[in-house]
Amino acid sequence: MNAQFKNIHKVISSYIEISDEEWAHYSSMLQVKEIKKKDIILSEGSVCKEVFFINKGLLRIFFVDNNGEEKTFHFALEKTFATDYKSFLKEIPSNYSIQAMEDTQVLVMSLDMILGGYKMLTNGEKLGRLLAEDYFFMFNDKIQAMYTQTPLERYNDLTSSFPKIFQRVPQHLIASYLNISSVHLSRLINAS
Amino acid sequence: MNAQFKNIHKVISSYIEISDEEWAHYSSMLQVKEIKKKDIILSEGSVCKEVFFINKGLLRIFFVDNNGEEKTFHFALEKTFATDYKSFLKEIPSNYSIQAMEDTQVLVMSLDMILGGYKMLTNGEKLGRLLAEDYFFMFNDKIQAMYTQTPLERYNDLTSSFPKIFQRVPQHLIASYLNISSVHLSRLINAS
DNA sequence: TTTCAACGATAACAAATGTTATCAGTTTCA
């Protein structure tokens, strides 16, 4: 098997059973793409045409609020998917932009590939369901955290679940992810 | 067809094609349940064993934060589903409680019914996928609103998308839904 | 190598939001 497809095969196999034949056919539709640091692979206002699976690197999903300021919605790590799923599936303009925080290697899945997978793969619909459920759970947790936790608590959770993030992402983007100002995050960190 | 099943049939048919035979079999597993105002049909800490489809009435999904205060996560309206999907599917204790805000009639779907539907119905997995996707989109929008909107803006959105809510829900629960104190909401409304 | 932009800390001040307490009108229910 193409070594570049090892990670995604592992992830998909964790959701459904997929035979070698099916995988060979399915994975042949994957495209490898190298993204340079700071490059934008989805721009707000355009339809999201792809789902990205991150082999190596780090993506940032953000949008621009009413005051023209960027808000970081999500940091997408290795071995996870990144996309604007709503824009992608409904083929409507996206509210989000996606930018590489580092030189990043992604596998690109087109809408045809995803929709085709629902029909072609024995467990295609199930894969779609389980992925949607998992990301639904993730969002559920995120909402609950926004309801119940203080910015400092969310900061501490982030550092404990993803300690290396500070070597990979500037602090003011973490502030925007936590939905607080960079000044305030600096205050929290330096405990004044 | 059982008149009580008309609403849910309409909703499910909007997601997938389902034959009359399949529907007859599937809907025979539905149970009708009447809930009295203030009754709790899911308690935090217990495993959520059901998905509720609301025929008539209004449910409130809430949890208790670290300070022991209730936070209203969601108001579930007629013709929508209410559950703790994560607790339900993973069979783990729930973080949420579900309470009736009015005398409410729900249709009860068990885990066996849902899982059985994935296999039994021609488009069962697809139904599960589309529902998960839709609720995923809903959560996505909710997160974005929490990032970008002021409490007043969220309040105005709520009133325009659901004008009658104030006749059905006390104001302090709306405040907890907006994640602000009841005092603050009162101030916003009375524009001081 | 030099220069400029990016980054993070800090201070001073402003705005948003929470907390506590009180009070009056309603609803509930024993």
Next chain:
DNA sequence: TGAAACTGATAACATTTGTTATCGTTGAAA
């Protein structure tokens, strides 16, 4: 029907968070 709980407004005050500006350091690019 009457007491108690519930509800929402309001005031006073405290806390959190944002805004703007400055400054020194660092990193990137010409």
